[in-house]
Structure formats: structure tokens, C-alpha cells
Amino acid sequence: MRNALNNVQPAPMLDKTGIARRISQELEDGWYVNLGIGIPTLVANFVPQGIEVTFQSENGILGMGPFPFEGEEDADLINAGKQTITALPGASIFDSATSFAMIRGQHVQLTVLGAMEVSDTGDIANWKIPGKLVKGMGGAMDLVASAENIIVAMMHTNRAGESKLLSQCSLPLTGVNCVKKIVTNLAVLEVTPDAGFRLLERAPGVRVADIQAATAGRLIIPDHVPEMQLG
Amino acid sequence: MRNALNNVQPAPMLDKTGIARRISQELEDGWYVNLGIGIPTLVANFVPQGIEVTFQSENGILGMGPFPFEGEEDADLINAGKQTITALPGASIFDSATSFAMIRGQHVQLTVLGAMEVSDTGDIANWKIPGKLVKGMGGAMDLVASAENIIVAMMHTNRAGESKLLSQCSLPLTGVNCVKKIVTNLAVLEVTPDAGFRLLERAPGVRVADIQAATAGRLIIPDHVPEMQLG
């Protein structure tokens, strides 16, 4: 409730790090996890103590470690964001077909990725804006079509202040009926099978009304919506 | 024409080694070759001087060498006939899916295998006899369906003296329209696209009439049928 008294600006909310921290609570011991570019990448910094997860990068590595020390960069060791990385003990390297065999075959338990829009039936759009230059979908379409658990990490609204949680995506789709959970700067939401974003948690200091105002798709609001515990 | 004068027995013919020697003349420099069990295996002993071929065994090795010296057998190094083998310099080992990717993807230039029956349209039957115990097709169906060059190595007739070169196979098929060439104890024959075994060569001392008598399928006999040159 801090900041709530003199609040004339939009409600307090999480920053990108906060979103990543909240998502890290979803990790389970022994999971293999693919993190997309942007906010999802930050999740690797907040793995809870006592659990072990292995990060996969779809260009062909399991057991991705932190960035290398200065001067120790290896041009032959990068992640899917083309960043120089390191390999942890127990890592393995493989080709692109094997990498997506893991993903498509649901051996990777969790995918975290960003989105431009998510619909209340779990559709996701994150690769193309008509009229703007297309960069390509990379591995996103394979990831969203395959993963059993897909968490979208994104801001609740776009730069124009419009909701990114819609009843139907307006942008070209990356995948349909695939997103299970969404963590934004305002809330944690679950996509229910019968359509609708079920509000699970509020960001610290954020009111249900703020979330309602920022959500264009159907929002299911339980009687009690706890505040996120970021520990 | 030796043996032809006092010939009361069936015409002279090649033994299994002779068939293998004749087939070895079909090898071309740089080819990757898969040899089936039985007569085909013998072909490896007669690779012509000056050419280099690499033998593939479908259980997962390229660059198969000769049997190991006594006492040097390795239980972890066998061929598809479950025989202990060696690996030559330049060999590579791979899994079964990769092995058949090579075969199905036509990276292996020649397959030599045995048959119970071949039809004059190139059908082959070599895996099952109704009423007898089925052992399974192993890799034969993949090999015949995929290879660009398939040479069948077999006796011209079965133990009952019946022709194995038929207008239609009577046994369950291994593959259809796939056999290109047949080398038997009596002859070399080519399967023509418009159906029919074209007689290319006679085994030493064997007469065209002998071949005709032993061939049940349509036989196309050119004016001149040279005798095999086994060098």
C-alpha cells in the first residue's frame, strides 16, 4: 500500500526486474527452461535457492551459464540472442534439429517469452507488426506451439497506454491457445480454458481497479486477489 | 565354353564367390555401399584396385573394415549381421535414425542384397515365406525403397530348381519397382523400365538357352550376349 496515498500517477507497478523475480517463483526443481530475449532473460538471475533448473537456448545448448568474464568471450559460444555466454558443468551442445526436437517433444518444461498481445483464449502475437519491418519469428512459433507451460512476461499496456491483454489479438499470431500464464508489471493472470484472464495476484500496491482498467480482454476477478510476494 | 562338351548336369555356373566378384565390377570410386547378409558381404573382398569405396552397415557405421584379428573382437563393434568387425581410418559411428537418414536420403550409392524372388518389373521378395517362421524385414524394406542402385545377388533358381526371376513375385513383397540389376550364378540382367529382364551377360560357359530355361519372367535377349569377364 506504499505510494497509494499521494498517487496521482498510474498505480505503482513492477519494473522488468520485478516481473522476472515473480516469474522465477514459477520455476520447479529439475526443470529445463527456455528464456526468450528481453525480460525473460532476467529470470535466470533469480532462480530460488535450493532448486536447480537448466537453461536451454534454442541455438543448441543446455546448461547455459552466465556471461563470460571480460576477455574470455568465445565467438563459438553464444545464445539465441547472439550474446556470448558460458557453459556450466553438465552442459551439452547439439544441432538445431535436436534443439527443436527437445522443444517440440516437450522435454523443455517451461518457456518464458515476451509478447505484443495476448488474447483471453491464450493466443499470442509477438513477431510481426503490419506496416513495420518484419524481422521474423525465429524460434517463437515452435516454442509456443510446443511447450506445456508458457509464461508471457510483458508490460500490461503498450507505449500508447493500450492494453496488451485482449479478447482477440489484432496483430498476426505467433500461436493459438497456448499461453497459460501472464506476468505483467501489474498482475499475474492465468488463461482459463473457457476463455478469460483469471486474476491471480496484484503487483505490490496495485489495485484490482487498475488492472481492470488496463485489461481489454475478459477478466475474471476472484473474491480475494492477493498481492505478489516477492520475498 | 569349357565343360560344354560333356555337359549332362545343369550348365556350368558361378559359385557365390563368382557372383560377388562380378558385382564388385559395378563399384565406382567414391561410392558408399551397403552390403546385405550372405553373398553381398563377399563383395567387400573384391573391390577393384584403384578405386575406393566405403562400406556402410545400417546398425550405424561407415568405414567398416575386415573382421578383427583373433582376440581383438570388440562386443561394441558389430555389423548388421551381428558379426564382430573393425573400423577403418576415416570411419564414423552414428545412431540408427541417422543411419537410415543416409539410406533413405540416397547418400548411399549402392545396395547389394539377396532375394528369394525378383519380378520383371523390379519387385523384390526376400523377407517372408507364408507358413514359415517370420524373422522380420530388418532394414531391407528401407534399403530397397530408397537406394538408387539396387543389385540383387542370388542364385538363379531355388533349391527346388524353380526360377527366382518371375513375371510376378509369389511371396510377400519387400519393395516394388526397385531392383535395377540382378547378378546370379547364370547371368547378369537388368530390369528394364517397360518390364522385362534384359540379359546383359552370361556366366562363363553358360548358354543363353540355359538362362532362358531358368527364367520364368519375361526375358529380353539381345543379339549378342557377352560372357562375363571375371578378370
Place this chain on the structure above:
Amino acid sequence: MQKQVADARAALEGLRSGMTLMLGGFGLCGIPENCITALAESDINALTCISNNAGVDDFGLGLLLHSRQIRKMIASYVGENAEFERQMLDGSLEVDLIPQGSLAERCRAGGAGIPAFFTPAGYGTEVGEGKEVRSFDGKPHILEHALTADFALVKAWRGDTDGNLIYKGTARNFNPVMAMAGRITVAEVEELVPAGTLDPNMIHTPGVFVQRIFQGSRYEKRIEQRTTRPHAR
């Protein structure tokens, strides 16, 4: 998350009668000997076993046939086993024969989330009967479906505690593709080393495909056809 278990018995926890198993190996080369022994000592039965071969009478899958623990066998070649013959003839063993390459690719597909693919193998034969046919570039192909298993039992040469595997020689064969296709994949290895020991660049089966791993013991590694040449004098 501990993947390492003590032995085959611990590794097979949850394996119940009626389940479908994949077992790596070609002939007796690269078979999961310890797991097979543990199964033979159990009262688990009515198994569907997917394996390229069915062992010999007194070794490999032959042990499970002898004890009548196998209800159905999916294989490409089963010609080395008299017990197999008996049970197939008396109708107690169901048998599905699959071309070897299709078997391998169907396992890989099962592990890779590819539900079905077209292959030319078996077209025009009884293998193709009842299957969808489609021509590509004028060549007929049949549609084959992925195979998966409740448990995949594989054997590797070396493995680490994260489940990374390295096979030796042609003992590799079906093991890597079956490792991919098991809902629970159990790897038995001749030598188990701590994670970080193996070169990440030289892993045959990445640990993500392996749920349980143990160091096996008393490997017989029988040779089916001991072929040699004499030493030159």
C-alpha cells in the same frame, strides 16, 4: 533434482504390468542388461516391448520372453530366438514387425514431437496396408506415426549425473532415439561420472532426455557372431 539412482531396481520404480517399453540395442550389442535382469526378477508382465530385436534364448529380451513377461513385441528382426517362435506360434505373443529405418525414425519422431511423417519404406508391401499413401516427386510414400513409450531403457558407455550420455561404437544404434521417446528414460552406463566431467561438445544424448541414471554392473556384452581373421604370420 537427483537423476542418479542406486541400481536398476530403483530406476524402474513405477514401471508396471501392461506398460510399453523401448529397449535400446541391436542384437545383443548395446542392450540395457541390468534393466532386463531387474525386469526378469520382477513380477511385472504383459509388457509391450519396442526393440529392434528380441534377444537370444538365454539373454537379452529372450529372458523376458522365457518368463512370459512380454505380451507384444514391436521389432524389425526377431530371427535369433526359438522361444519367440514358440510363443508367436501358440498365439501368446503378439508381434508387430516394422522396417528398421521406420522403427528408428518413428522413435525419433516420438521424441521430437513429430506425430507423423512420410517414408517410402514399405510402400506396396504388407507394411503399407491400410496406411495413407501419397506421392512426392512421383514416388509413392506411406504415412508412419510416431512411437513413444512409458519407459525407455537405454545403455550407454559413459554418463554423468545430469544424464548426459556417450555411447561406444555400434552399441549406440537405437539407444539415442529411444532415449528421446521415453516418458521416463532410464539410462544404465558402464561408468557414471560427476556432471562437468564430459566434454559438452561430445555428448551423444543430452541429459534433458534422461530422467534416471545408474552405473550398471557385471556387463556380459555377449557377442552373437564372433567373426575373426587369423593373425598374419
Place this chain on the structure above:
Amino acid sequence: MQKQVADARAALEGLRSGMTLMLGGFGLCGIPENCITALAESDINALTCISNNAGVDDFGLGLLLHSRQIRKMIASYVGENAEFERQMLDGSLEVDLIPQGSLAERCRAGGAGIPAFFTPAGYGTEVGEGKEVRSFDGKPHILEHALTADFALVKAWRGDTDGNLIYKGTARNFNPVMAMAGRITVAEVEELVPAGTLDPNMIHTPGVFVQRIFQGSRYEKRIEQRTTRPHAR
């Protein structure tokens, strides 16, 4: 049969304008630098290039874009290249974007003689438009077809004179699957060794997939995103 050739120029003999090429690499990691340079120095054009990315403005496939030698690009992600953008907008470059996993699997399929397979990736999106849809276990999939190329240009770390290849780190990426799918596969390697030097058990691409091989020179191996952490003090 000699697979070893002197250099990229010799390796590309027979590569003509209008052909379809596959080029290994992910970003600038593991790209066939020598072959790309040789192509840039040639007057070959109107190429269809299949590659996960399209290089950057002054390196990798960007060099061939700059010289307008590419007519069509088949890729999954092309976001690092302003020249690419210009040519796509002015209509001189045709672009086909494919999900990365489908791209990899389609190349493997091309090399493995699998003409088509079902995958869930792209269903319900524009990638799936016009493609056959079929549900397996209640989940919709689309039918994707194999890709092959007149030439596949791959880069490995070490190779031998029989064409066996070993890649280093994540420079492996698309190289092994593209090596399988080229009618002529050219491998450039950082170190070329005599056949028999490499451990047969540790080959990533068996020589059967490689028709020509040479030791490259002057590898730049550019880093796109140099990310580091400071040394602990």
C-alpha cells in the same frame, strides 16, 4: 575419390546463378566465411539462400545482399541487417520466413529422405495458411515439406579428408542438418586432418554427407553481442 580441394573457389565449382544454397550458421556464429567471400567475389547471382539469418550489413550473408547476388532469402530471423530491409521494401528481394524449428527439421528431412512431416509450429498463424492441417491427439498440426539445396555450405571446426566433421560449441547449429540436405555439400574447416585422425565415435557429421572439403583461412568469427561480466575483485 578426392574430397579435399584447395580453397573455397575450387569448392564452389559448378555453383551457378539461380541455384539454391543452404548456408550454416546462427547469426554470425558458425557461418562459412570463406565460401561467402568467394561467392561475393564471383559474378554468381539470383541465388536462393536458405539460412537461419541473413548476416549483418558488412559481414556474412550481408555481403551477398550488398552485392545483390541474392534473389530470395529463406530464413527464420533477419532482424540485423539494414540492406536486407531496403531490398525487401523495394521488392528486389523475395523473403520466405519459416519458424526456426521447422526450418531445421525441414533441412534434416530433406537430407533424410522424409518428404513431409507434421508439426504444431505455425498452426493458426500465417505460416499455416494454405497448408494441410491434421489433428493428432486432439492437437492441430500442419504438414511441412522437406528442403534441399543444390549446394550446402557448412563450416566446421575440424574435418578430415574423408569429409568427417566436428563442430565447436554453438557454432554447430544448422550446419549438421544442412550438410545432410545439400546435393553437393561443401565443408570449410578451421583444421583439416588426414582421415583416421578423428575418433569415429565423436564425429558430428559423417563424411558421407560431405562431397568437398577444404581448410579455410583468415577466420574473423565476429561476435554480434559481446556480453561479459566483470571479473570479481
